Amino acid sequence: MTDQDHRAKGVDHAAFPTFDPAGTVRFYRDVLGFPVVHSICAAGWGPENHPDFIHFFFDIGNDDRIAFFYYFGAKPYSDSDRGDAYASFGPEVPEYFIRSRHLAIHVDNYEDLMEYRRRLDDSQWPVEMQIQHETIESIYTHDPNGYMIEFTMALRPVTPQEDLDATLTIDALLDVVAEPDPTFGKLLARKAELIVQRAADWELAQAETAQP
């Protein structure tokens, strides 16, 4: 639990390096239709080996932004085809792990999700997967830099009990990882104890809050 007030206002920007600024602009501006909203042209300064660079930003909605660094003269640091412009991986790293990191952009409804699907499918970066998850539906592709990009919509609003469930999951997880050899089975056992301790009181408190 936290009783600190929550002052943050979403993502200002998330920044990634690119070796392919032309492809990046085509993908985000021309294919997806994300406006360019800011850029910085900077002569290298600070560390001696810092190259001159362009830092450029696209609006991803909600006044949030995705940003890229293009460094003049820099070449990809790896020729591996497993990974992205930022990091590459050897054969010992499993695919599920490489595919874990991604940016998900929210849309309000299925019509908007399908509009982005259409824009991507008409481009050289077509949708690779469309998946109905537990309570969201998503499309996925990789941008020209190899970064996985998801567009996602909620299938229904999140219910209050899901917030309780998330709280109990995290409390159980912290208990289980504090002990040796954490497993999913141990987490479910600990969570069952927390449900018995706290779920009934939570529901009573919800009912009291709801009273006029």
Added chain:
Amino acid sequence: MTALYVLDVPENTPLAKVAAEDPEVSVGRIGPYFEITATGPIVIDRRATGCRHAVWYSSVAGVAPGSRIVQHDKNALRVEPVTEPA
């Protein structure tokens, strides 16, 4: 005693309904969770629930100490009492 907890959200309600069809199984509530209990095993057939895989594999909120999941695959969820080795 076997006890399984499932959060009451629209995707999970078929799971509680299918579990309750077994006369040996009771489905009660504790807060916003279904509390599914039995003296012996609890077996829920996935196809009978109609749950798609993403829902099916994330539907279990808790398994009471003294019970354990012995099967959770595309066919069924089976929870049994823990039997101590003799």
